[in-house]
Amino acid sequence: MDFFKWVSSILLLLSMLSISSSNPTGPPQIGFDFLTSAKKPEIVEKMVDWRRRLHENPELGFEEFETSKLIRKELDEMGIPYKHPIAVTGIVGFIGSGGPPFVAIRADMDALPMQEGVEWEHKSKIPGKMHACGHDAHVAMLLGAAKLLQEQRENLQGTVVLLFQPAEEGGGGAQKMIEAGVLENVKAIFGLHVSTDVAAGMVASRPGPVMAGSGFFEAVISGKGGHAAIPQHTIDPILAASNVIVSLQHLVSREADPLDSQVVTVAKFQGGGAFNVIPDSVTIGGTFRAFSKESFLQLKQRIEEVIIGQAAVQRCSATVNFNAKERPFFPVTMNNEDLHRHFRNVAGDLLGPHNIREIPPLMGAEDFAFYTDVIPGCYFFLGMKNESHGPLESAHSPYFTINEDVLPYGAALHASLAMRYLLESHPSPQSIEGKAHDEL
Incomplete structure (x- = not known):
């Protein structure tokens, strides 16, 4: 190995780990810092604005043209490079070094063919279409995570891949994204879904099969x-x-x-x-x-x-x-044991270990399963329930609503899971030093 390249590698890794020297807990500080940033009024306001604009203009699977345009505009403003179109309306963004390792975080974009029953200022403007499953919030949180990660891009030794995916609701959008090559070189993927059954400030998941x-x-x-x-x-x-x-x-x-x-x-x-x-x-x-x-x-x-x-x-x-072309079979959504452990560590440091629930497998299906059928992945639920705000209707109800207080938590979790995965995927400076010494 060239001596100067070796020195550069050591210095870059030390900069990634510098947080450990200022804080004995090291990586746990990453989540705390991301959550602190995500709760800043200017970022909260942006995520709420993104989510409400998407909610007013819902689009069905493979028709998310305006949704895609909004996402690309925001990525352009953040200075994040991306590829488009992928699987008709999908977008793949890249933050970091541009080299390995690669880790992906995903949000689905499509709405449902339903008439919204909630009367509020930002009700759907499109008759017969509604974001009744939280995908508007998913996009807003991934954009929020993109902003957090872009601010730390110099500290990312590796690349975070942002997947904005069309057609989760039965269209097999994930399968189309995979066929377009979005998982090339990606070693792990994380995804989330808002939940009306889990308390705000909590997350829920399990190792192994999580959805059918x-x-x-x-x-x-x-x-x-x-x-x-x-x-x-x-x-x-x-x-x-x-x-x-x-x-x-x-x-x-x-x-x-x-x-x-x-x-x-x-x-x-x-x-x-x-x-x-x-x-x-x-x-x-x-x-x-x-x-x-x-x-x-x-x-x-x-x-x-x-x-x-x-x-x-x-x-x-x-x-x-079996209508497999119109409605593709969804594989089992399978959480990789090691990535689930990583999720528990990151979420525990960010939210506190007592705010992680382990749930039984759910008979619902999720096209995130197409990703976990190809590479290791971890899928979890982000709680929204707040008794003081009254009950929330379940997903796919015309009365479904989002507790926007949880947007910073989703953004911080996305960013923390990705950054810490990259950090922990690299060998320690000591192991690199030993190898370089042998080569010298």
Whole structure:
């Protein structure tokens, strides 16, 4: 190794670790400093403004053109380089040295096709569209983290990758981002979601599977229609569909290990339009979920077999469509053990260890799973509940609201998780010194 490069490396690492010499706790001070900065009125006001502007102008998956424009304008003002468009409307920003190691932090951008029911100054201006899942807050917090990290860019020995992702709500936006190469050289990724069930100032997560893998299915069961008064001349698809639905429930109650949580739900049943006419066909549809790839694929296989087999018992035919192109299967959201430990350390130092909750796996699905299916990741929930403010409606409700007091916490956690990951990914100055001495 060139002597001067070796000296430069040592000095840069010492500058990264200089916080340890001024504060015995070292890395924990990073989170404290980020949170202090994130709570400054000028940064809070910016995050609140970003979030409210996004809330007023919600856009659905792969249609987030104005959302993308706002993000790019703010990144330009911060002096943060980025790539766009990625997966139609997505953006990938870069802060730091431009070299390895690379760590990613992600926010989803899309809204839902819902009419907002909350009457307030910044209500959605777009009829039939609403940020009812907190993605407006997610973008605001990631922009806040970008501002915090950009101010520390000289101390980042490595690169933080900012992922502003489209189409989380069923569109598989994460999968499209991955196909576009956003995870190239990235070694770890962190993501968060606001939660109405966790108290403000607290976070919740768990190691291993945190959210289920999920898929959708639709089946058309065909028979022979006719008059309800002479059913013997018909082949009744409604009766066949009813038997199919009952049999599908047995897949969980009688074929799955009781300790291996699975769900099969039929939520769609369409057929017939008259009281006295048996229709030619019936359409049913639903979702299935599991916490392992093996269980998920087994459910998929058995759902198709049961639908076709039970329809045949009633003399009907059936076709099954899993709509994988329109609604991609979501893998299990899996938290890497080491990254979850890193999350607990960072969140504990920033919020206090008593403000970290470990939760059981959730049957909901999240397309962050596409990232954790490729590289190690950690996904956690940021609490918003504040009893003094009254109850919060759950996500995907037309009355969903955001407790904006938590925006600084999300920004500081994003920034702290990324910066400390880079810091801890580098060897200590002592180990570099020993290696360099050997080479000299």
